[in-house]
Amino acid sequence: MLDLMLSIFMFSFISAAAAQYGNGGDTTAAETSTKASPSSTTSASPAVQTVEVGQNGLSFSPDTLTISPGGKIEFHFNPGNHTVAQASFSNPCNPMSDTSLFSGFVPGSSTRDSSSIFTVTVNDTNPIWYYCGQVEHCQTGMVGVINPPASGPDTLAAFKSAAANIQKFSVPVSVQGGVFGVSAASASSSTIASNSPSSTSTSTTSPTQTGAAPILSARTYMSFISILSLFKVLFIM
Template structure:
């Protein structure tokens, strides 16, 4: 298998879910993931989370070991943290946002739905759920850095450095031009030659006048 084929295979086994990017939703809210595949939950402003529930008891953890991402509240854009869940089999996995009121508002989803249990049925049940609870700690998945936000930050830093370098280059160029202008002046050797020429003419005039005065006095 070539490296490009391997990369494509890895990419196809990673499924991205945006949490709260467009309001109280998971996008997509329905996924089909093969065993061994991974689901990355990317969080947006709104203090969202993702937790596992049972179909017949939405808005509450399925068990004490149910996965839970913890709450994430970026101030703007996408969070720098991603919660990654590994899917081990094809059994349906129902999930919800643990923020107060979000599950009841329809912020739920499912991985590998099957049979008569549909997402619409789960949403209807969630809208009538009694309260909302979440596990006491992050579990069942892996919290890691968001490669997309890291890459964007690095790119922005590099662009800033390039701009700074361009500014320094322009400043240096301007300084050099200014120095050249301040040192521009007539050639010192040409000025000296002119002064000598004037001295010779003055001496000639003095000699002629002295000769004429001598003739008049004779």
Template structure:
């Protein structure tokens, strides 16, 4: 080995380090981006407890975005949710709307009624069990910014002579609570997030190992180059 070969070997070491260093940075960035996209998803589900604290919806007023879902959870002994118009509380709205049916239960029902909100128009609602609406069991989704208020709707409901409900359940979905699905959904999310983190850790570990191996290889090459240099000088 001559002096020029030895110099060439030493000159190539920074290039090797730069190449693997850039790969490490790229791998870490890709893994981080994957984890961010996994954890950024949001469900858009709003929960309303029906009858948990007496004849109330809790919350009795909420603002949601179009496309979001409102999930009604029912408590003992017997409640429902019906859409009304502001001018005629305790009666089903004349067009469209929804009705959950009656939920008779001795504890919080695992079955819920879920409504998808399509716009920002006010949705006035009440419990259809006789007397509940008049007792103040009413609420509103996306209340107007001025004019009609929940207090005015509640006052009008107190004066209503009776309550009626539609003949059939419609306008929403009766199904399993998202909190029940959350065990499977949460497990899936946790697994996905965990997998993303694991991938990031694995990528970092793999990159670190590769870098270490590269440095060791570079060190071995350097040592051989030094030996070659001494051997050449001794000739």
């Protein structure tokens, strides 16, 4: 009888301890890991392309761009006092209308400050023919096109050839069709830098059984007391 009671006592004690120090810690760690993992989301912004104005003499570099609606073009003005003005294919070196794209005369800056970056948002895929309105610049070949036709006679070479024969030229009265400001690339870098988390990271690992404190929980302790009480009652009987 005594051996039976001791066996029951030892089995119950070991079961309670196993419940305390078994896989309970692993479950908690898994739950913590799941809660700590943020959802992965991505977002795509419209393309931003750059055109250098007057960087290589009387030219736009590049002078031909294809960009989807919603995309942006940054005209970076180099020193030289140039303009970006929209024209129709049939009438180079003159404004397409009173409200067509115009940057005004920009002296330019080699430091890329906000006064020398003119950003234009493309709203559709229609061709945008443009020129520099400075004296004789358009006639010299300082012209460009955004979203040129895929085929047909309306080519940049034909537009440039027609511009060379223009006798009268003009520009719109006011700046319109775009905004002056910092480069989108610079603004993006600044945003990323301000939002980037610190390189220092903290990781939480599951405690090992060897590192667990050798102190019984209240549940294990009560199980131990219960077994002792049963042992005492049976022994007395």
